[in-house]
Amino acid sequence: xxxxxxxxxxxxxxxxxxxxxxxxxxxxxxxxxxxxxxxxxxxxxxxxxxxxxxxxxxxxxxxxxxxxxxxxxxxxxxxxxxxxxxxxxxxxxxxxxxxxxxxxxxxxxxxxxxxxxxxxxxxxxxxxxxxxxxxxxxxxxxxxxxxxxxxxxxxxxxxxxxxxxxxxxxxxxxxxxxxxxxxxxxxxxxxxxxxxxxxxxxxxxxxxxxxxxxxxxxxxxxxxxxxxxxxxxxxxxxxxxxxxxxxxxxxxxxxxxxxxxxxxxxxxxxxxxxxxxxxxxxxxxxxxxxxxxxxxxxxxxxxxxxxxxxxxxxxxxxxxxxxxxxxxxxxxxxxxxxxxxxxxxxxxxxxxxxxxxxxxxxxxxxxxxxxxxxxxxxxxxxxxxxxxxxxxxxxxxxxxxxxxxxxxxxxxxxxxxxxxxxxxxxxxxxxxxxxxxxx
Amino acid sequence: xxxxxxxxxxxxxxxxxxxxxxxxxxxxxxxxxxxxxxxxxxxxxxxxxxxxxxxxxxxxxxxxxxxxxxxxxxxxxxxxxxxxxxxxxxxxxxxxxxxxxxxxxxxxxxxxxxxxxxxxxxxxxxxxxxxxxxxxxxxxxxxxxxxxxxxxxxxxxxxxxxxxxxxxxxxxxxxxxxxxxxxxxxxxxxxxxxxxxxxxxxxxxxxxxxxxxxxxxxxxxxxxxxxxxxxxxxxxxxxxxxxxxxxxxxxxxxxxxxxxxxxxxxxxxxxxxxxxxxxxxxxxxxxxxxxxxxxxxxxxxxxxxxxxxxxxx
Numbered sequence: 001x002x003x004x005x006x007x008x009x010x011x012x013x014x015x016x017x018x019x020x021x022x023x024x025x026x027x028x029x030x031x032x033x034x035x036x037x038x039x040x041x042x043x044x045x046x047x048x049x050x051x052x053x054x055x056x057x058x059x060x061x062x063x064x065x066x067x068x069x070x071x072x073x074x075x076x077x078x079x080x081x082x083x084x085x086x087x088x089x090x091x092x093x094x095x096x097x098x099x100x101x102x103x104x105x106x107x108x109x110x111x112x113x114x115x116x117x118x119x120x121x122x123x124x125x126x127x128x129x130x131x132x133x134x135x136x137x138x139x140x141x142x143x144x145x146x147x148x149x150x151x152x153x154x155x156x157x158x159x160x161x162x163x164x165x166x167x168x169x170x171x172x173x174x175x176x177x178x179x180x181x182x183x184x185x186x187x188x189x190x191x192x193x194x195x196x197x198x199x200x201x202x203x204x205x206x207x208x209x210x211x212x213x214x215x216x217x218x219x220x221x222x223x224x225x226x227x228x229x230x231x232x233x234x235x236x237x238x239x240x241x242x243x244x245x246x247x248x249x250x251x252x253x254x255x256x257x258x259x260x261x262x263x264x265x266x267x268x269x270x271x272x273x274x275x276x277x278x279x280x281x282x283x284x285x286x287x288x289x290x291x292x293x294x295x296x297x298x299x300x301x302x303x304x305x306x307x308x309x310x311x312x313x314x315x316x317x318x319x320x321x322x323x324x325x326x327x328x329x330x331x332x333x334x335x336x337x338x339x340x341x342x343x344x345x346x347x348x349x350x351x352x353x354x355x356x357x358x359x360x361x362x363x364x365x366x367x368x369x370x371x372x373x374x375x376x377x378x379x380x381x382x383x384x385x386x387x388x389x390x391x392x393x394x395x396x397x398x399x400x401x402x403x404x405x406x407x408x409x410x411x412x413x414x415x416x417x418x419x420x421x422x423x424x425x426x427x428x429x430x431x432x433x434x435x436x437x438x439x
Numbered sequence: 440x441x442x443x444x445x446x447x448x449x450x451x452x453x454x455x456x457x458x459x460x461x462x463x464x465x466x467x468x469x470x471x472x473x474x475x476x477x478x479x480x481x482x483x484x485x486x487x488x489x490x491x492x493x494x495x496x497x498x499x500x501x502x503x504x505x506x507x508x509x510x511x512x513x514x515x516x517x518x519x520x521x522x523x524x525x526x527x528x529x530x531x532x533x534x535x536x537x538x539x540x541x542x543x544x545x546x547x548x549x550x551x552x553x554x555x556x557x558x559x560x561x562x563x564x565x566x567x568x569x570x571x572x573x574x575x576x577x578x579x580x581x582x583x584x585x586x587x588x589x590x591x592x593x594x595x596x597x598x599x600x601x602x603x604x605x606x607x608x609x610x611x612x613x614x615x616x617x618x619x620x621x622x623x624x625x626x627x628x629x630x631x632x633x634x635x636x637x638x639x640x641x642x643x644x645x646x647x648x649x650x651x652x653x654x655x656x657x658x659x660x661x662x663x664x665x666x667x668x669x670x671x672x673x674x675x676x677x678x679x680x681x682x683x684x685x686x687x688x689x690x691x692x693x694x695x696x697x698x699x700x701x702x703x704x705x706x707x708x709x710x711x712x713x714x715x716x717x718x719x720x721x722x723x724x725x726x727x728x729x730x731x732x733x734x735x736x737x738x739x740x741x742x743x744x745x746x747x748x749x750x751x752x
Contacts (some may be wrong), residue, residue, distance in 0.1 A: 208520075214506075420490075
């Protein structure tokens with residue numbers, strides 16, 4: 001085995017054997033899956049029963065609102081002062097004024113913001129009762145109304161994509177997910193490269209090592225070894241997360257989304273109207289269509305993902321290695337970290353723009369610039385815009401490769417001088433000088 | 440074995456080495472001396488190919504030195520360390536393999552060394568569990584393990600207790616006798632006197648002294664002799680006459696001791712001939728200059744208090 005292979009092997013094995021790797025591998029998916037589940041759960045659930053006081057001056061809704069396990073309605077017909085409400089056991093106070101049938105507006109006062117579920121329940125119940133009241137006033141038969149009530153679905157088509165439905169909104173989120181993965185990976189493992197270099201410098205083994213191998217080999221071995229750790233962890237995460245998600249959704253969503261129940265409810269006007277309220281919601285056939293579309297594009301998406309994933313990592317890891325070599329102590333790191341972290345933060349900000357307008361000029365530019373392209377271009381890739389302009393994509397990829405070759409070369413020069421330099425506070429000017437020292 | 444010609448190295452505007460020539464003969468212990476910041480570490484780093492010279496050539500076994508020659512060099516830097524979290528045996532094997540040794544060979548030789556140095560019990564310990572002296576020992580073993588033709592040791596005795604220092608000393612001599620060339624950089628003049636056959640002294644980027652220890656001692660000889668005799672100061676002075684200059688004299692109980700510097704052209708025999716005619720001489724011995732004094736004399740008062748250290752020394 002050649003020397004760089006030995007270095008890669010050591011960097012890989014020492015990290016993979018650490019208990020922290022196992023813990024992170026197991027904990028990562030649990031945290032992701034758990035975090036998402038918890039967020040959804042907490043967002044939907046209320047801690048206790050919500051007692052809703054309805055101030056119904058015109059006696060329009062009194063006793064007509066249907067209660068649920070979590071939402072109980074109480075009625076009064078006169079105004080309550082704020083302090084009286086505060087002192088009362090009620091969680092929420094809803095003011096249904098006399099002009100409600102004209103204004104269609106109510107006021108909801110709360111002590112603690114009620115959950116989306118509670119808000120929806122209150123809103124839906126009031127709507128139902130008021131609708132019935134209006135039907136009665138207009139002498140319209142409720143059955144007739146249910147028949148003529150129209151829930152319009154609008155399907156979006158991109159004219160350039162052979163008449164297929166476009167799911168830009170959903171795709172944008174998938175793109176953001178990939179972009180965030182790249183961002184996370186670059187930071188987590190880039191910093192590991194930096195720490196590894198600093199460790200070797202601080203415990204002074206580096207001088208022994210560079211008497212056997214070239215500093216550049218040492219640096220590239222470390223970067224590659226850590227990349228392999230990252231890739232392994234990533235693959236394990238994907239496997240574990242999808243496993244957990246399957247099990248988790250089966251357990252958690254069992255009673256919530258019982259297919260039979262969904263099918264029964266879907267026939268009713270209520271549910272149709274409910275579905276209409278959330279624009280991102282897709283019905284089953286659409287979901288299948290989306291999945292089919294994403295699956296069809298997956299090979300090239302995955303190719304681009306791996307390309308930007310590795311390219312971006314190599315670019316940043318070499319910069320992190322140079323930083324690790326240049327500094328003596330943890331405290332000196334800050335000075336050099338900012339210029340490296342700034343483009344990454346910028347990339348995330350641009351990504352949000354890219355989700356809304358993937359072909360905007362700013363987004364195009366930043367998907368070319370190698371320091372931001374791995375994150376920004378990924379969104380364009382998943383949304384499909386990147387493939388509409390292959391020249392831009394190819395240029396971005398070539399630029400990334402050229403830049404990481406350049407930064408690796410630069411970092412190598414800083415690295416080989418820096419690792420042997422102790423007790424010196426390094427300035428930018430000093431780093432510049434190192435570039436021109438003869439090997 | 441190793442020949443350096445006109446080595447120049449600069450860091451920015453700082454000149455670390457300015458045209459240094461060096462010839463290290465095969466199978467000797469070669470002392471590389473010099474004050475802090477003189478350029479010793481830079482010179483060693485050039486020989487170990489950690490850094491390249493700006494000018495000059497290096498011949499290794501008569502050929503220009505190439506990248507593969509590092510496999511024949513063992514280097515123990517002054518600032519040394521190991522991976523703290525890595526196990527001793529695994530780490531030693533790793534370092535040996537980086538030097539180009541196949542794994543089974545590395546393990547076999549490591550066992551040999553560990554057994555000889557009574558370190559077998561450390562194999563599966565992490566370096567952070569070892570004491571500093573133990574870690575130094577591991578480091579020394581990893582340096583010599585691949586049987587280098589050229590062994591470069593920078594302050595090898597620092598951090599060792601007297602027993603282990605002796606072990607290292609014995610090992611150095613054993614390797615020298617087996618044909619290894621040892622380059623020893625140290626400030627410990629005692630060990631230079633004990634071990635070195637040749638020395639070179641680097642000062643302010645230049646080589647100021649070079650040669651065998653015997654030669655150099657001769658060159659720095661003050662031609663002063665210590666003479667033990669019976670009798671008084673006056674008797675001694677009279678007997679000495681003009682054959683030598685009396686530097687110092689202590690009258691004692693049984694014997695008195697005089698320090699005599701020989702006059703130009705005079706030999707110890709001339710002095711003895713003069714003395715024994717009138718006073719009983721008990722002994723005569725040349726006062727050999729100590730390396731310590733040679734060092735100070737060669738570097739002279741020119742040594743600045745603190746030389747700016749561009750690289751660590």
